[in-house]
Amino acid sequence: MRIRRCAVVYLEPREQVEFDLSVLLGGGDGLRRDRRWMALAPHLGAEVEVTGAERELLGELSPGQWVEADALADRRDIVERLLREGLLVADTDEHGAMRARDETLRGTYWHPLAATLHAFTRWTGVDTVQNQKDSGTExxxxxxxxxxxxxxxxxxxxDANALQKLPRLAPTSFDDLLARRTTCRNFDPSRKVPFETFAQVMQRVFAAQAEVRVTDDTVFxxxxxxxxxxxxxxxxxxIVQHVEGVEPGLYHYQSQEHAxxxxxxxxxxxxxxxxxMVAQQHWFADAHVIVLLSPRFDRTFWKYRHHAKGYRVIALEGGHLSQTLYLAATDAGLGAFITGAINExxxxxxFGLNPIHQGALAICGFGWRGQVMETAELDPAERVWVKADG
Ligand SMILES: Cc1cc2nc3c(=O)[nH]c(=O)nc-3n(C[C@H](O)[C@H](O)[C@H](O)COP(=O)(O)O)c2cc1C
Incomplete structure (x- = not known):
C-alpha cells in the first residue's frame, strides 16, 4: 500500500474556554482553558483533532509523492488513524472513498485558503432568529x-470647507426605481405571482441573452x-411556492433554454x-419564489486555478445578481430580498450539490408585498409603504 498526505490541510492550535467551578474554588477566574490541535482539511468538511505525533507525520509526508506505508511500520497506528480520518490517502480500494474526495478537491483547482474558508463556514441547523434573541440583539x-x-x-x-460639492440632478424613472428598492420582509402568500411576471424577472436576471461559441465545448x-x-x-x-401555472416545488433554472x-x-x-433553509427567518418564508445562488466553483477555477481572488470574485457576483433581482422585482411591482444567513x-x-464543486452562496427571493408591515423594512423616505397604503 502506498500513501500520501491529502492535498490541503491546515493545523490550528485551538483554545477552548469553559466555566469550571473547581478553578473558581481554587482561587482562579473560574475558566478552564484546554488547548488542542485541530486539522482542517476541506475535502472532509469536518474538523479532526490530532495528536502531536499525528501532526508531525502530516508535516513529514508529501501531498504529491506516494511512499510505501511499510516504510512507516514503526508508526503503523498513527498511519491507520490518519487514513481512517482521510488526512492521509492510500492507493488501495479500501481507502477509495477518501481518495476520491481528495482527488475531487485537487481537480477543482481551489486556492487552499479559500477551500478551507468555504468548507468550514457552512451552517447546518442554525436558528439565527433564536441566536439573535439569545444575544439580545434583535x-x-x-x-x-x-x-x-x-x-x-x-x-x-x-474638513467641510475642503469639500467639492457635486450637483444633485433631477430624478428620472431610473432614480424612482432605485428609490423603491427596499428589502421585503412581508410577503402576501394569498396572491399568486402571474406566470409571465415570474418569467420576466427570471429572463432579466438569470437568462443567457446571447453566447460566444469558441469551440463546441467552450462556450461563453x-x-x-x-x-x-x-x-x-x-x-x-x-423553490417555487406561489406562482400561477408552476407546481410548487424545487427546480433548476436552465439559463440557455429559459426553462x-x-x-x-x-x-x-x-x-x-x-x-x-433561511435559518428560521420567518419573514422570508412566504416569499413566492425562493432563489438559491449556487456557484459552480469548477467553472471559474478552470481559468483562475489556485487563484487568490477566485472565491472573492464569485461572492461578488452574488451581489450583482441580487441587485439585478431587486430591481427587476421592484420594476414588476414586487418585493425582493437577499439573505446570507442560510443552512448550506x-x-x-x-439540491444534490457536492460543495467542493458547487456551493450554496446566498438565498434571494421575490413576490407580492403584504398589506401590513409586520416585520420591519427600511423605508425611511416612505417610498414603498406610503404608496402601498394609497
Ligand atoms: C449580503 C446581504 C445579506 C443580507 N442578509 C440578510 C439577512 O440575513 N436577513 C435580513 O433580514 N436581511 C438581510 N439583508 C438585507 C439587509 O438587512 C438590508 O439590505 C439592509 O437592512 C438595508 O435595507 P434595504 O435593502 O431595504 O435598503 C442582507 C443584505 C445583503 C446585501
Missing amino acids: TAVKMRDVLGAPPVEAARRA LKKNVPSGGGLHPMECYL LEPVAGPGRPLREFVMD VELEQA
Missing part, C-alpha cells in the same frame, strides 16, 4: 445597548450581469423546508 436599539456604538455611518476624510454566455472571466459560474435553483428543470422535492412541506449543508443535500 432590534437596532438592543444592538446599540449590547454592542456599544458602531463605527460612524459614513467616513469623512476632509452573455448575461445582464457582469461575471469574472465571463464564465458565469452561478446556477440558479428555485425550469424539476428537481425531486424535499419530502416535507415546502414552507417548513424553506424555514430551515441542508441546501446542498436537498
Whole structure:
C-alpha cells in the first residue's frame, strides 16, 4: 500500500474556554482553558483533532509523492488513524472513498485558503432568529445597548470647507426605481405571482441573452450581469411556492433554454423546508419564489486555478445578481430580498450539490408585498409603504 498526505490541510492550535467551578474554588477566574490541535482539511468538511505525533507525520509526508506505508511500520497506528480520518490517502480500494474526495478537491483547482474558508463556514441547523434573541440583539436599539456604538455611518476624510460639492440632478424613472428598492420582509402568500411576471424577472436576471461559441465545448454566455472571466459560474435553483401555472416545488433554472428543470422535492412541506433553509427567518418564508445562488466553483477555477481572488470574485457576483433581482422585482411591482444567513449543508443535500464543486452562496427571493408591515423594512423616505397604503 502506498500513501500520501491529502492535498490541503491546515493545523490550528485551538483554545477552548469553559466555566469550571473547581478553578473558581481554587482561587482562579473560574475558566478552564484546554488547548488542542485541530486539522482542517476541506475535502472532509469536518474538523479532526490530532495528536502531536499525528501532526508531525502530516508535516513529514508529501501531498504529491506516494511512499510505501511499510516504510512507516514503526508508526503503523498513527498511519491507520490518519487514513481512517482521510488526512492521509492510500492507493488501495479500501481507502477509495477518501481518495476520491481528495482527488475531487485537487481537480477543482481551489486556492487552499479559500477551500478551507468555504468548507468550514457552512451552517447546518442554525436558528439565527433564536441566536439573535439569545444575544439580545434583535432590534437596532438592543444592538446599540449590547454592542456599544458602531463605527460612524459614513467616513469623512476632509474638513467641510475642503469639500467639492457635486450637483444633485433631477430624478428620472431610473432614480424612482432605485428609490423603491427596499428589502421585503412581508410577503402576501394569498396572491399568486402571474406566470409571465415570474418569467420576466427570471429572463432579466438569470437568462443567457446571447453566447460566444469558441469551440463546441467552450462556450461563453452573455448575461445582464457582469461575471469574472465571463464564465458565469452561478446556477440558479428555485423553490417555487406561489406562482400561477408552476407546481410548487424545487427546480433548476436552465439559463440557455429559459426553462425550469424539476428537481425531486424535499419530502416535507415546502414552507417548513424553506424555514430551515433561511435559518428560521420567518419573514422570508412566504416569499413566492425562493432563489438559491449556487456557484459552480469548477467553472471559474478552470481559468483562475489556485487563484487568490477566485472565491472573492464569485461572492461578488452574488451581489450583482441580487441587485439585478431587486430591481427587476421592484420594476414588476414586487418585493425582493437577499439573505446570507442560510443552512448550506441542508441546501446542498436537498439540491444534490457536492460543495467542493458547487456551493450554496446566498438565498434571494421575490413576490407580492403584504398589506401590513409586520416585520420591519427600511423605508425611511416612505417610498414603498406610503404608496402601498394609497
Ligand atoms: C449580503 C446581504 C445579506 C443580507 N442578509 C440578510 C439577512 O440575513 N436577513 C435580513 O433580514 N436581511 C438581510 N439583508 C438585507 C439587509 O438587512 C438590508 O439590505 C439592509 O437592512 C438595508 O435595507 P434595504 O435593502 O431595504 O435598503 C442582507 C443584505 C445583503 C446585501
